[in-house]
Amino acid sequence: MIESVSASIMAPTGPRRLSLGWESAQRPVPSGRVAFVSDLSARPRLVMPLAEHVAAYGRLPGGLTMRMVLDTLRAANLTGRGGAGFPFWKKLQAVATAESRKSPVVIANGSESEPLSKKDALLLKNNPHLVLDGISLVAGMLGAKSAYLYVKDREAHTAVNAAIRERRERGISELRVTIVEAPAGYVAGQETAVVRRIGKGPALPQFSLDRISSSGLRGAPTLLSNVETFAHVAMILRFGAEWYRQGGQGGDRGTRLLTLVGAVGRPGVYELSPGASLAELLREADASDPRAVLFGGYFGRWIDLGAPNTAKFPLDDQALAEHKLSFGAGILGVVGRETCPVVEAAAITEYLAGQSAGQCGPCVHGLPEISTAMARIALSSDVERGMHDLRSVIPLVEHRGGCQHPDGVIQLVRSTVGAFAEEVKLHRSGRCSAQGSHTSVLLPPGASVGTGGAG
Numbered sequence: 001m002i003e004s005v006s007a008s009i010m011a012p013t014g015p016r017r018l019s020l021g022w023e024s025a026q027r028p029v030p031s032g033r034v035a036f037v038s039d040l041s042a043r044p045r046l047v048m049p050l051a052e053h054v055a056a057y058g059r060l061p062g063g064l065t066m067r068m069v070l071d072t073l074r075a076a077n078l079t080g081r082g083g084a085g086f087p088f089w090k091k092l093q094a095v096a097t098a099e100s101r102k103s104p105v106v107i108a109n110g111s112e113s114e115p116l117s118k119k120d121a122l123l124l125k126n127n128p129h130l131v132l133d134g135i136s137l138v139a140g141m142l143g144a145k146s147a148y149l150y151v152k153d154r155e156a157h158t159a160v161n162a163a164i165r166e167r168r169e170r171g172i173s174e175l176r177v178t179i180v181e182a183p184a185g186y187v188a189g190q191e192t193a194v195v196r197r198i199g200k201g202p203a204l205p206q207f208s209l210d211r212i213s214s215s216g217l218r219g220a221p222t223l224l225s226n227v228e229t230f231a232h233v234a235m236i237l238r239f240g241a242e243w244y245r246q247g248g249q250g251g252d253r254g255t256r257l258l259t260l261v262g263a264v265g266r267p268g269v270y271e272l273s274p275g276a277s278l279a280e281l282l283r284e285a286d287a288s289d290p291r292a293v294l295f296g297g298y299f300g301r302w303i304d305l306g307a308p309n310t311a312k313f314p315l316d317d318q319a320l321a322e323h324k325l326s327f328g329a330g331i332l333g334v335v336g337r338e339t340c341p342v343v344e345a346a347a348i349t350e351y352l353a354g355q356s357a358g359q360c361g362p363c364v365h366g367l368p369e370i371s372t373a374m375a376r377i378a379l380s381s382d383v384e385r386g387m388h389d390l391r392s393v394i395p396l397v398e399h400r401g402g403c404q405h406p407d408g409v410i411q412l413v414r415s416t417v418g419a420f421a422e423e424v425k426l427h428r429s430g431r432c433s434a435q436g437s438h439t440s441v442l443l444p445p446g447a448s449v450g451t452g453g454a455g
């Protein structure tokens, strides 16, 4: 374990680690394992200036070697917070050992191309220095001369810009960090799209046989990870792996930021200690009558809360894996009894079909067909044909895209017809368990889809 160089600083405990100092939003929680951080406006409550940041977290640790850092991050078992959940130390090791004559590059992805996500923008707006600390430490270890922050949210852009200026004025870091604006679009946050955009190309995925860890931005070994991951790196390298693992239970025991949306009284961003139950989180979010939860964002999977005690399982990566779920991009979407989850999923599928980058045939032609099949099932217009079309089209699309987009959509569709088989049966007889006209609770604000085209 790395000895902290900030012995005078008390390591933060409980769920409030990343959101330390954002207490104005806090409401006491009996279990202390879930902390409400912000509502969905995700406005900064306190942009932490550098002096306060150092007072809260301590100075950057010095005297580190790559071996110490890799060992510490491996012992911590920190996994990426952007969606794939890949062990961070492996990513770092791959870039550190890449055979290249080019200097490595570090990219922190805060673009949140998942439209319901608010956690990354909130983190950057409230505590940009923690993310910059992580970038700085990783870049220093790799000998990277440049680093990039890929950001969509305007206020986050402003906060990070001010923080970079502040660090430069105080001589904190000599690393050159460039902010690159992320355009809108679901695929703009995909790994290769980020690399292309920062290289002044379009923010579209690119198929390549090379991993970006060996040949990424302008052919240089590139380490790309989510901004929250860098914030955790900054704390782990200060307080050690043992401290990090005291955050909860499961494989990756550190706290995590989650955006909770949909049919809840208090939608917003939460910081969670793994091990808190889904029921605790839903209670804290004032979810009065939840019917189902979509885990991980639009490429996620559903859990039907119809059966008793379903919500009692703990929220940690291992327990979730047993339910074939994952935190994914850190988004939980809740639907209530008044909503049909099949209709909801059909609307999301239609939205995602419209987000194709238009580069690969199976994606361009297959996703609209999958969307139409889902609409047939959702609207009870021809459920048999819809199910038949899903069975015949999915094999023609799966694993045939230049990126993960089609496979992510297929995962959502499979999970929907699997988790809600009884609902699909009801639709076959022209009925639906939800009452009244459907209003989507999980579509991005302003998205206009009509689950149409089911003819």
Ligand code: SF4
Pocket: 187, 205, 206, 355, 356, 357, 358, 359, 360, 361, 363, 364, 400, 401, 402, 403, 404, 405, 406
């Ligand atoms: S699979 Fe779809 S989103 Fe991905 S690169 Fe091809 S066309 Fe674009």
